[in-house]
Amino acid sequence: MTVAPFLTATPEADTAAGADARPRPDPDDDEALLRLLAAGGAAAPRRALLEAHGGAGAALRAGSGAWRRAGLAPAQVRALEGGAAADPRARDWLARPGHHLLGWHDPDYPPLLRAIPSPPLALFVAGEPALLWHPAVAIVGSRSPSAGGRDNARAFAHALAGSGLAVTSGLALGIDTTAHLAALAAGGTTVAVVGSGLDFPYPRANAALQARIAAAGAVVSEHPPGTRALREHFPSRNRIIAGLTLGTLVVEAARRSGALITARQAAEAGREVFAVPGSIHNPVARGCHRLIREGAALVERADEVIATLAPLASELGGALRRRLDAPSSLSGTPSRGARGAPGADDPDYNRLWQALGHDPTGMDLLLERTGLTTAQLSSMLLVMELEGWIVAEHGRYSRTS
The missing domain is CATH 1.10.10.10 (Winged helix-like DNA-binding domain superfamily/Winged helix DNA-binding domain)
Incomplete structure (x- = not known):
């Protein structure tokens, strides 16, 4: 069973694509967007500013009165008035082939991510940005999985990638790494979302894998180049994984784990949540059992995931064609x-x-x-x-x- 034959345009997909999608207003938009990112603070007022003015360059030219009306805090206004400067590392990174910056105002900003409670102001992408529109399933789990857990992650990822779904994960050791590698081995699409700048691969052991994914798929971060991995970045990284995908599959997870955070964020965004059951004696299966008790779909085969997500993939496929x-x-x-x-x-x-x-x-x-x-x-x-x-x-x- 494959996902692709289900992809037909729908009225809902046309709405999701955004009929008012518009080109960027000027060639200096990336530089202006980097300045807005450097201003820091709450993202919601800066998103409102971009919506009001259609682009980052126009938003900066609008001046402090417009910034205040959009809800920017005094510290943000002062930062912009003082010429909040883009980090040269981000500017240099963007100048290289295959490197992209998608802002909230950009028509290429992935539509599924727009619908989450706290979408990022911008995304740095190494690879092909259009793949962020591709119907995808997140596969997440323990950094220290059992041998059986690795086998399950590999089998699910290989089958899902072969069906036409992209496999999205967080490039962490364990289940994430296994899922990315299996998707690549299947000749499918894989997307990695990371909690650092894209010039600081984390973990370092996966630097080569990050480069492979950038060459064949896409690697994404909301953090500008020059940002090192910090503990507090990973819960927010998980919301992007959940937000980019039609559903999240948890293969193995302890009772307290980042994978459960991703699953919760997927549920809060109205996405499907799947869990693979395990042995009652396996401590990294208990998080999956908890999810199942709380309403996640128990799955034993990839085709169960595919059957559930195929109608949703149809809507997203229509949105892509519209875009x-x-x-x-x-x-x-x-x-x-x-x-x-x-x-x-x-x-x-x-x-x-x-x-x-x-x-x-x-x-x-x-x-x-x-x-x-x-x-x-x-x-x-x-x-x-x-x-x-x-x-x-x-x-x-x-x-x-």
């Missing part, structure tokens, strides 16, 4: 078998389809064959994958039929 200005069905018909190629009425999609074959093809060759930009190609490939026309394995793409 990318893609047709609601690439083939223009309800059935893939009715036509020989997707997007026959769209020359760019048709050119991409002709450039693809049944043998896996890398991005560089597709760029050469199609003449499209990297951004265009990444977006179109993601939509075609969601529709089930292509599969992606280890950064290479091929037709499914």
